[in-house]
Amino acid sequence: xxxxxxxxxxLLPEIVLTVFGMIVMVMDxxxxxxxxxxxxxxxxxxxxxRRIEKILGAxxxxxxLAAITATFVQAQYPGFAFWNMVQVDSFSVFFxxxxxxxxxxVILTSFEYMEVQQIRAGEYYALILFGAAGMSLMSSAVELVxxxxxxEISSISTYVLAxxxxxxxxSSESSVKYxxxxxxxxxxxxxxxxxxxxxxGSTNIATIGDVLRSGQIPLLAYAxxxxxxVGLGFKxxxxxxxxxxxxxxxxxxxxxxxxxSTAPKAAVFAVLLRIMFEAHAPGRIGLxxxxxxxxxxxxxxxxxxxxxxxxxxxxxxIAHAGYLLVAYxxxxxxxxxxxxxxxxxxxxxxxxxxxVVSHFGSAGERYVTLGDxxxxxxxxxxLAATLTIFLxxxxxxxxxxxxxxxxxxxxxALQANLVGLVIVGVLNSAVxxxxxxxxxxxxxxxxxxxEVPVARIPVGLGFALxxxxxTTIYLGVLPGRVLEYASRTATAWMR
Amino acid sequence: MHLILFLAFGAVCVAGxxxxxxxxxxxxxxxxxxxxxxxxxxxxxxxGAEFVAAVQVIVYAGAVMVLFVFVIMLLNAGEEEETKGSRxxxxxxxxGMLVGSLLIAWVLIEHSGNKSLAAGALPGPPKTIGWLLxxxxxxxxxxxxxxxxxxxxxxxxxxxxxxxxxGRKD
Numbered sequence: 001x002x003x004x005x006x007x008x009x010x011l012l013p014e015i016v017l018t019v020f021g022m023i024v025m026v027m028d029x030x031x032x033x034x035x036x037x038x039x040x041x042x043x044x045x046x047x048x049x050r051r052i053e054k055i056l057g058a059x060x061x062x063x064x065l066a067a068i069t070a071t072f073v074q075a076q077y078p079g080f081a082f083w084n085m086v087q088v089d090s091f092s093v094f095f096x097x098x099x100x101x102x103x104x105x106v107i108l109t110s111f112e113y114m115e116v117q118q119i120r121a122g123e124y125y126a127l128i129l130f131g132a133a134g135m136s137l138m139s140s141a142v143e144l145v146x147x148x149x150x151x152e153i154s155s156i157s158t159y160v161l162a163x164x165x166x167x168x169x170x171s172s173e174s175s176v177k178y179x180x181x182x183x184x185x186x187x188x189x190x191x192x193x194x195x196x197x198x199x200x201g202s203t204n205i206a207t208i209g210d211v212l213r214s215g216q217i218p219l220l221a222y223a224x225x226x227x228x229x230v231g232l233g234f235k236x237x238x239x240x241x242x243x244x245x246x247x248x249x250x251x252x253x254x255x256x257x258x259x260x261s262t263a264p265k266a267a268v269f270a271v272l273l274r275i276m277f278e279a280h281a282p283g284r285i286g287l288x289x290x291x292x293x294x295x296x297x298x299x300x301x302x303x304x305x306x307x308x309x310x311x312x313x314x315x316x317x318i319a320h321a322g323y324l325l326v327a328y329x330x331x332x333x334x335x336x337x338x339x340x341x342x343x344x345x346x347x348x349x350x351x352x353x354x355x356v357v358s359h360f361g362s363a364g365e366r367y368v369t370l371g372d373x374x375x376x377x378x379x380x381x382x383l384a385a386t387l388t389i390f391l392x393x394x395x396x397x398x399x400x401x402x403x404x405x406x407x408x409x410x411x412x413a414l415q416a417n418l419v420g421l422v423i424v425g426v427l428n429s430a431v432x433x434x435x436x437x438x439x440x441x442x443x444x445x446x447x448x449x450x451e452v453p454v455a456r457i458p459v460g461l462g463f464a465l466x467x468x469x470x471t472t473i474y475l476g477v478l479p480g481r482v483l484e485y486a487s488r489t490a491t492a493w494m495r
Numbered sequence: 496m497h498l499i500l501f502l503a504f505g506a507v508c509v510a511g512x513x514x515x516x517x518x519x520x521x522x523x524x525x526x527x528x529x530x531x532x533x534x535x536x537x538x539x540x541x542x543g544a545e546f547v548a549a550v551q552v553i554v555y556a557g558a559v560m561v562l563f564v565f566v567i568m569l570l571n572a573g574e575e576e577e578t579k580g581s582r583x584x585x586x587x588x589x590x591g592m593l594v595g596s597l598l599i600a601w602v603l604i605e606h607s608g609n610k611s612l613a614a615g616a617l618p619g620p621p622k623t624i625g626w627l628l629x630x631x632x633x634x635x636x637x638x639x640x641x642x643x644x645x646x647x648x649x650x651x652x653x654x655x656x657x658x659x660x661x662g663r664k665d
Contacts, residue, residue, distance in 0.1 A: 160649035
């Protein structure tokens with residue numbers, strides 16, 4: 001009994017990403033050997049190195065685009081693969097597409113960043129592709145053992161990516177902090193899986209669901225869910241497991257922050273959806289209620305006092321994890337689509353916002369405080385307008401994706417009679433509006449204290465910004481199709 | 496007899512783990528880790544998982560520990576420096592940990608009456624494990640290679656000398 005062709009087809013995006021990751025890795029090593037021979041004249045070698053890195057980035061970009069194509073192929077083969085390890089359904093295809101798209105946008109952003117910051121880029125692109133493979137796998141895995149391994153792949157690659165600014169001590173700090181706390185959190189997840197196995201005798205999510213639905217729920221299952229939630233809650237930066245977020249986001253390279261605040265989070269949210277709804281996790285509503293309310297409140301209050309824009313966006317991502325979690329407390333048939341929609345629109349606006357931040361930061365990420373942004377509206381109207389739209393979307397203003405995302409989440413929660421949680425959420429949105437608007441006000445209405453240079457927007461970054469911008473507005477104007485797609489998933493699950 | 500042995504090895508294991516944390520010199524900590532790994536192997540054996548027990552001894556107590564000791568010697572790691580430690584960890588961490596472990600222990604004891612598995616009920620012999628590993632769990636097994644690959648890459652990236660101003664190291 002060997003794996004069939006269909007098995008491989010159901011795994012195609014992961015295979016494509018891994019193969020391209022390997023190609024980039026090998027090409028980097030091969031180019032380096034030759035580069036040494038050539039770089040007798042330093043400056044010529046340097047230019048050649050830059051060219052090699054551009055090529056590596058282009059290969060990685062092709063890889064992520066191929067992965068997007070592969071998701072369409074994968075969608076033709078719904079079903080289980082590799083003996084119930086992986087399930088391809090519209091749900092997993094949705095997240096595969098999302099992860100691959102975010103990867104492509106982040107690679108586009110990285111071209112300029114790598115050059116300006118003078119970072120060796122070879123392994124960088126390979127790690128992004130491998131990480132994306134892990135995240136994709138997470139969203140289709142229906143076996144907790146596989147979820148764990150995929151989670152580790154995505155986490156380890158982000159730990160390393162966070163430390164890529166080798167010349168900045170703050171980056172190493174961020175990498176080490178993320179690594180230590182992250183491994184600790186993964187251990188919690190693993191222990192939770194073990195307890196779940198003890199309670200139900202299986203690590204397959206569907207089987208766990210059947211066992212938990214059929215009989216009296218053992219106390220052990222509650223403990224298992226709680227511990228798994230600790231591990232996953234850490235990865236999505238939900239309070240009270242959020243302490244690492246501002247420090248890590250501040251130190252990590254900006255495109256990487258854009259990556260790790262969206263793609264791995266989307267994958268973990270997918271896993272959480274499966275565990276909470278398909279595995280019929282007991283004690284869901286109470287647990288989510290507390291964590292969502294805490295995340296929203298802590299995230300928004302923390303962001304109020306930040307002066308560094310990366311830290312501010314870090315707190316904002318904690319708050320957004322909270323809003324998203326509200327959907328998990330709702331009923332499955334409108335909670336699941338709401339959560340999926342929110343993940344997609346958050347990915348679009350956040351990747352875009354960090355693309356602007358990474359362009360504006362310039363060499364050594366010097367310009368990251370709020371004061372540096374003053375007067376940006378006059379010096380670079382296009383950049384300022386783009387950032388404004390992303391920020392408006394993060395607030396949740398109509399005609400942007402953020403509005404419908406919040407709207408669906410809160411209305412799903414209302415239908416589940418979670419009035420208290422919705423009130424907390426709406427109050428928090430109001431608080432959140434203050435600090436996002438503060439950035440906009442600074443950009444347009446304040447005179448700059450010092451001359452901050454703004455470089456021209458290169459082609460790659462332009463594409464990245466355009467894609468995120470179009471997606472954000474598309475989701476805000478015509479949310480119907482995406483939402484309908486997400487709802488079909490939910491009905492397929494709950495039948 | 497089984498139970499007594501199991502509890503005894505369990506106690507040794509926990510004591511080794513605590514000692515690992517308390518010891519100041521890395522070599523002492525590494526040797527306590529050997530005790531932890533060894534007693535875990537004994538626990539596996541008592542549960543009827545003889546293959547896993549053997550692997551535990553060979554891989555963890557053997558190979559991994561040798562690597563640990565080598566690294567400690569190569570780095571010539573000396574005694575740990577005392578730091579004050581954070582007050583938050585003292586006030587919340589230790590009681591939190593105690594409450595947490597007691598809670599889990601209580602849940603486990605509460606549960607143990609329900610449907611405990613007899614020793615040896617889970618797959619133990621190499622043949623079943625081989626079948627599981629290379630058939631049912633083939634995909635996780637293969638994907639682990641990607642995990643190892645990126646771990647190696649990560650180590651290379653983070654340990655390599657920072658690039659010179661030219662970008663690549665010359």
